[in-house]
Amino acid sequence: xxxxxxxxxxxxxxxxxxxxxxxxxxxxxxxxxxxxxxxxxxxxxxxxxxxxxxxxxxxxxxxxxxxxxxxxxxxxxxxxxxxxxxxxxxxxxxxxxxxxxxxxxxxxxxxxxxxxxxxxxxxxxxxxxxxxxxxxxxxxxxxxxxxxxxxxxxxxxxxxxxxxxxxxxxxxxxxxxxxxxxxxxxxxxxxxxxxxxxxxxxxxxxxxxxxxxxxxxxxx
Amino acid sequence: xxxxxxxxxxxxxxxxxxxxxxxxxxxxxxxxxxxxxxxxxxxxxxxxxxxxxxxxxxxxxxxxxxxxxxxxxxxxxxxxxxxxxxxxxxxxxxxxxxxxxxxxxxxxxxxxxxxxxxxxxxxxxxxxxxxxxxxxxxxxxxxxxxxxxxxxxxxxxxxxxxxxxxxxxxxxxxxxxxxxxxxxxxxxxxxxxxxxxxxxxxxxxxxxxxxxxxxxxxxxxxxxxxxxxxxxxxxxxxxxxxxxxxxxxxxxxxxxxxxxxxxxxxxxxxxxxxxxxxxxxxxxxxxxxxxxxxxxxxxxxxxxxxxxxxxxxxxxxxxxxxxxxxxxxxxxxxxxxxxxxxxxxxxxxxxxxxxxxxxxxxxxxxxxxxxxxxxxxxxxxxxxxxxxxxxxxxxxxxxxxxxxxxxxxxxxxxxxxxxxxxxxxxxxxxxxxxxxxxxxxxxxxxxxxxxxxxxxxxxxxxxxxxxxxxxxxxxxxxxxxxxxxxxxxxxxxxxxxxxxxxxxxxxxxxxxxxxxxxxxxxxxxxxxxxxxxxxxxxxxxxxxxxxxxxxxxxxxxxxxxxxxxxxxxxxxxxxxxxxxxxxxxxxxxxxxxxxxxxxxxxxxxxxxxxxxxxxxxxxxxxxxxxxxxxxxxxxxxxxxxxxxxxxxxxx
Numbered sequence: 001x002x003x004x005x006x007x008x009x010x011x012x013x014x015x016x017x018x019x020x021x022x023x024x025x026x027x028x029x030x031x032x033x034x035x036x037x038x039x040x041x042x043x044x045x046x047x048x049x050x051x052x053x054x055x056x057x058x059x060x061x062x063x064x065x066x067x068x069x070x071x072x073x074x075x076x077x078x079x080x081x082x083x084x085x086x087x088x089x090x091x092x093x094x095x096x097x098x099x100x101x102x103x104x105x106x107x108x109x110x111x112x113x114x115x116x117x118x119x120x121x122x123x124x125x126x127x128x129x130x131x132x133x134x135x136x137x138x139x140x141x142x143x144x145x146x147x148x149x150x151x152x153x154x155x156x157x158x159x160x161x162x163x164x165x166x167x168x169x170x171x172x173x174x175x176x177x178x179x180x181x182x183x184x185x186x187x188x189x190x191x192x193x194x195x196x197x198x199x200x201x202x203x204x205x206x207x208x209x210x211x212x213x214x215x216x217x218x219x220x
Numbered sequence: 221x222x223x224x225x226x227x228x229x230x231x232x233x234x235x236x237x238x239x240x241x242x243x244x245x246x247x248x249x250x251x252x253x254x255x256x257x258x259x260x261x262x263x264x265x266x267x268x269x270x271x272x273x274x275x276x277x278x279x280x281x282x283x284x285x286x287x288x289x290x291x292x293x294x295x296x297x298x299x300x301x302x303x304x305x306x307x308x309x310x311x312x313x314x315x316x317x318x319x320x321x322x323x324x325x326x327x328x329x330x331x332x333x334x335x336x337x338x339x340x341x342x343x344x345x346x347x348x349x350x351x352x353x354x355x356x357x358x359x360x361x362x363x364x365x366x367x368x369x370x371x372x373x374x375x376x377x378x379x380x381x382x383x384x385x386x387x388x389x390x391x392x393x394x395x396x397x398x399x400x401x402x403x404x405x406x407x408x409x410x411x412x413x414x415x416x417x418x419x420x421x422x423x424x425x426x427x428x429x430x431x432x433x434x435x436x437x438x439x440x441x442x443x444x445x446x447x448x449x450x451x452x453x454x455x456x457x458x459x460x461x462x463x464x465x466x467x468x469x470x471x472x473x474x475x476x477x478x479x480x481x482x483x484x485x486x487x488x489x490x491x492x493x494x495x496x497x498x499x500x501x502x503x504x505x506x507x508x509x510x511x512x513x514x515x516x517x518x519x520x521x522x523x524x525x526x527x528x529x530x531x532x533x534x535x536x537x538x539x540x541x542x543x544x545x546x547x548x549x550x551x552x553x554x555x556x557x558x559x560x561x562x563x564x565x566x567x568x569x570x571x572x573x574x575x576x577x578x579x580x581x582x583x584x585x586x587x588x589x590x591x592x593x594x595x596x597x598x599x600x601x602x603x604x605x606x607x608x609x610x611x612x613x614x615x616x617x618x619x620x621x622x623x624x625x626x627x628x629x630x631x632x633x634x635x636x637x638x639x640x641x642x643x644x645x646x647x648x649x650x651x652x653x654x655x656x657x658x659x660x661x662x663x664x665x666x667x668x669x670x671x672x673x674x675x676x677x678x679x680x681x682x683x684x685x686x687x688x689x690x691x692x693x694x695x696x697x698x699x700x701x702x703x704x705x706x707x708x709x710x711x712x713x714x715x716x717x718x719x720x721x722x723x724x725x726x727x728x729x730x731x732x733x734x735x736x737x738x739x740x741x742x743x744x745x746x747x748x749x750x751x752x753x754x755x756x757x758x759x760x761x762x763x764x765x766x767x768x769x770x771x772x773x774x775x776x777x778x779x780x781x782x783x784x785x786x787x788x789x790x791x792x793x794x795x796x797x798x799x800x801x802x803x804x805x806x807x808x809x810x811x812x813x814x815x816x817x818x819x820x821x822x823x824x825x826x827x828x829x830x831x832x833x834x835x836x837x838x839x840x841x842x843x844x845x846x847x848x849x850x851x852x853x854x855x856x857x858x859x860x861x862x863x864x865x866x867x868x869x870x871x
Contacts, residue, residue, distance in 0.1 A: 001634060071632040073625075088629020186632035 002121075002145040003153050003184045005161065006192035007170035008199065009126075009138040017128055017135040024126050024140070025115060027164045033119035039127065040069045041139075042111035043197050046095070046102040063102060064197075065095060066190050076190040084187035107132060110197045112139045121145045122160060129200055137200045139193075140165065148183050150176040229322070231315070403446055406463040406509075410444065414515060425465070427519045429526070433603035436526040442467045442515065465511045471518040473569035477527055479591040479651070481659055482560045521567060527599050527647070528565040534648040544648070551648070555656045556736050563595075563651070594654055594690065598647055653719045654690050660736060661693050661717050667741050668697065671749075677701065677854035678708075678752050680745065693717045697745070699752045701856040707763055708756035708856060711748050743806075747784025750806040754787040756856045757802050761791040764863045769799065781805045791863075792839075798866040799839055802859075810855065813842040814866065 012020045029035075048060040066076045075091040078084035085091075095102065114127030123143040128135045142161060147153035154172055161169045174195065175188045237250035254262065339345045407423070410416065415426045428440025443466045528549070535544035535551050544553040550564040624641045627633075633641075665682070672680045681698040688694075699711040712727040722734040722741060734740045751773060761768050769792050774785035786805030793799065799815035818824060818840035830836070845862065852858030 001632070070634050072635065073629045073638065074632045075629070076632075086630050086632050088626070090629075 001148065001184070001186060002123075002143050003147050003150050003157065004141060004143040004189045004192070005157050005170070005173055006139060006141045006189065006196055007161070007165075007168075007173075008129075008196055009140050009165065009168055011138065017138060021114065021126055021128055021138055024138070024164070025117075028117050028119070028124060028126070031119060031164060033117035033122075033124060036116045036118045038069075038113065039116045039125045040067075040111060040113045041127070041193055042067050042109065043194065045105040045108035047105055049101050049103050062105075064194050065092070066193065068186070068190065068193075071186055074186070076187065078187070078190060078194060080194075084191060086187055110136075110201065112193075114139075129197070131201070131204070136204055139196055141189075141193075143189075149181060150184050151181055231318075403462040406461060407444065409509070410463060410465075410511065413512060416444065425515075427467070427471075427515055428522060429519075429603060432600075433605070433607040434526060435606065436522070436529065438522060438525070440468070440471075440519075440522055442518070461509055461511065463511060465514055467514060467518040471521045473521065473567060474517050475521040475524040475565060475567035477524050477592050477595055478562075478564050478566050479588045479595070479655070480562055481588065481655060482562065483558060523596065523599065524565055524567070527595050528563075530599065530602075530646075531563060531595075531648050531651070534646040538646060538648065553648075553652060555652050556659070559659060561652060561655045588655070588658065590658065591651060591655060595647070595651055598650060602647070656719050656736075657691050657693070657717065660719070660722065663738050664695065664715065664717055664722065664741060667738060667745070668695070671742065671745055675749065678749055678756075680749070691719050699745075699749055701752075701756055701854050703853070704756065704760070704856045707759045708752065710755040710759065711752045713748065743783040746806045750784065750804045751787050753804045753810060753855050754789045754802060757789050757791065757800075757859055760856060760859055760863065761789075764860070764867070765794045766791040766800075766863060766867075767794070775803065778803060778805070779808055781807050783807055793863070793867050795868070797837075797839070797868075800859075800862065800866070801842065810847060812845040812847055812859075812862070814845055814862070815839045815842050 009020065009024065011017055012023065015023075043064050043066045046063045046065065048063070061079055061082075064078050066078070068074070068076070073088055075087050075089050076084060077087065077091065110129065110131045112127035112129045114125060117124040117126070121144060123145065125139075125141040125143075127139045127141075129137040129139050140161075142157060144153050144157055144160075147156075154176060158169065158172075173192050175191050237253060240249045240251045242248050335345070339347055407416075410425075415431070416423055417425075423444040425442045425444060426440055427442055428434065428436065428438060430436075430440070445464050445466055447462050447464045528551075531551055532546045535546050535553070538544075540553075542554045544551055546552075549567070550562055552560060552562045555561050622641060625638075628638055628641070665684075668680060668682045672682070678699050678701045681700065683696045683698070685694045685696075694717065695715045697713040697715060698709070699713075701708050710727060714725040716723040716725070720736055722736075724732040724734060724744065726732070732744070734744060754771070754773075758768055758771055760766075769790040771789045773787045775788045777788075778786060783806045786803055786808060788801070788803040790799060790801040797817050801813045801815065802810060803812075804810040816839065817837055819836040821841055824840065847858065850858040850862065852861050
């Protein structure tokens with residue numbers, strides 16, 4: 001388990017998501033990375049049921065239940081700014097039993113699937129983010145195995161990202177900022193993924209709203 | 221009597237009415253005094269008309285009773301009744317009889333007092349004991365004791381005899397019972413060894429390993445039946461047992477797992493031939509009942525079946541480079557290319573007719589008992605694992621499995637860590653590894669032994685380590701020359717024989733890995749032996765005072781050796797006159813040349829280049845030594861003789 005950085009690769013101009021992914025993977029293969037199978041990270045959203053909200057009328061909290069094929073026997077549950085729970089796969093069964101308290105949000109399942117590349121100490125995963133049948137974006141995850149403290153290896157990671165992402169290199173993830181010198185854990189990776197998925201969802205929603213606005217303006 | 225003071229006697233009459241009973245609250249019920257007619261009846265009953273008017277006691281008793289009546293009644297009517305009585309004297313006062321008695325008692329007492337006082341003086345009267353012809357006083361207590369002791373002993377003896385009688389009776393009963401061997405006592409004995417339970421009216425037992433952790437689906441139940449085919453008229457046979465066990469039909473007979481390694485390639489026609497040969501049944505403990513041997517044999521058959529089922533399941537599931545062949549009761553795999561390992565389950569029933577047992581293609585010595593034993597151990601280890609505390613769930617709600625596997629979820633283990641926890645090796649893989657190691661080890665030993673017997677100079681010694689692993693053994697190989705072990709000990713090899721490779725660690729620090737090919741080890745040892753000769757010359761030169769001019773382990777000159785490289789050394793004598801040059805190769809053997817000073821060679825071409833005669837003292841041409849004609853037991857001895865021959869003595 002090493003320090004991981006999850007970022008989004010914007011779709012290249014005039015190209016589809018798949019083509020961009022292909023570009024990236026080709027770059028990686030030229031670099032010398034070897035393909036090592038596939039990966040999948042998925043996320044389901046639940047919100048607290050209305051019956052348990054109480055008289056104050058507080059807003060229902062959103063809970064995300066995520067799985068990562070890198071940790072096949074684990075299940076992650078996290079709140080937006082809150083704690084992240086790492087449990088084994090029986091947690092999914094538990095969620096079924098807790099149907100009364102947590103209700104699944106409609107059409108909320110979002111996942112990213114792709115190939116896994118190993119380049120010496122780096123593990124690179126390039127995946128297509130899909131919501132339902134449509135692809136919404138590209139996720140890039142880079143893990144540097146030997147190091148577990150974020151502050152020690154961020155510069156190395158950044159350099160590596162620059163080598164194949166070029167101008168789309170992201171900044172330091174938010175999780176690094178809060179706990180710079182603490183040992184990095186898989187839960188931090190899942191937090192990063194959750195943020196990525198939320199960003200993509202918002203982009204998509206904004207895109208829909210923009211389209212609706214445009215279409216309505218056109219109609220007018 | 222006159223000086224005695226008068227004694228006052230007070231007399232009180234008892235209460236008028238007698239108490240009949242006292243009630244619970246303390247009230248007393250009195251007897252009603254008799255009425256006149258009742259009294260009369262009572263008195264009349266007491267008259268003894270046959271007797272005369274004699275005894276005063278009767279009168280006294282009667283007077284006492286009348287005294288009461290007097291007090292109570294006091295009428296003249298009574299008087300008339302009382303006159304009828306002969307003894308009664310109405311003129312006397314009621315206490316007269318009492319007074320008379322007392323007076324007579326007083327008289328008696330006075331007489332007694334007088335007698336005693338006279339006797340005390342001993343003047344006129346003495347007390348004399350009554351003479352008895354009794355026993356002598358001394359013997360008296362002893363015989364009494366004797367008699368009493370005799371009696372008590374007799375009593376104790378009686379009790380003991382009674383007890384002894386009872387015991388002998390019970391012992392004889394037991395013996396009779398033993399002979400008859402009651403069904404229940406036999407059942408008790410059976411229960412001490414095997415688990416039994418009662419189902420309906422049948423008694424069933426369990427001979428499977430399920431309670432020890434096995435997961436084999438065989439039921440393993442046997443039935444206990446009463447042996448009733450006994451003829452009571454005839455004599456009971458020696459080995460009669462009232463209990464018999466019925467084992468499942470597929471567990472009858474005896475079985476064992478036969479593991480053998482053959483060198484030849486498997487013949488397709490040979491596959492599946494059941495190579496049974498009836499191994500003699502292991503001797504059961506003398507005195508153990510026949511059902512014990514039967515049940516133990518059946519349990520062994522069950523265990524062998526389980527081992528074979530596990531092996532065949534793994535043989536089919538696990539992917540390996542060379543697939544394993546599973547045919548009927550045989551599993552064939554190829555650990556090494558030219559080697560065949562066959563594991564077969566040999567189950568022979570107890571029937572007299574066994575047609576296939578005569579055709580044995582493999583000899584019984586082929587069977588590797590060690591591996592069979594190891595298979596048994598491995599399956600028992602597997603049983604224990606399923607019951608171990610690592611597997612048992614703590615907390616009770618967690619799923620079954622290794623403790624660390626349960627933690628892999630909450631601690632987000634990735635694939636590498638998960639793989640490291642799971643023991644990926646199955647029974648078949650383990651046994652194949654062990655077989656490989658056994659084969660490598662035996663072949664190494666054979667190689668070393670053949671070399672040792674074939675080559676006398678130099679000598680090769682092998683010291684095998686006592687402590688081995690199932691997957692690793694080690695041997696230390698020393699190459700020495702006889703007689704020069706202390707000088708020439710530079711070739712010492714430590715061989716670590718693993719599963720597939722042999723790792724050789726040289727004394728000078730080199731580590732060489734040899735594969736499973738047998739020829740590699742032999743070639744290597746031969747090359748080491750040739751190097752040893754040259755090393756020996758080097759060491760010998762040090763001892764003899766000769767100077768080493770050049771030394772090379774791998775010379776690049778001369779004919780090319782097919783095994784290893786030739787080595788060469790050149791040494792010069794202490795005074796520099798002579799030099800010996802040795803070249804030794806594994807195949808080409810040894811070649812020894814001696815360099816003489818120029819003035820000793822006769823056939824040198826004269827030339828004008830050398831003007832001075834001093835140049836004639838330098839060493840010149842080489843001459844080969846006919847080594848096989850040299851005196852000496854071995855190479856180093858010959859070399860020593862040569863060296864000593866070439867160094868002039870100073871005498």
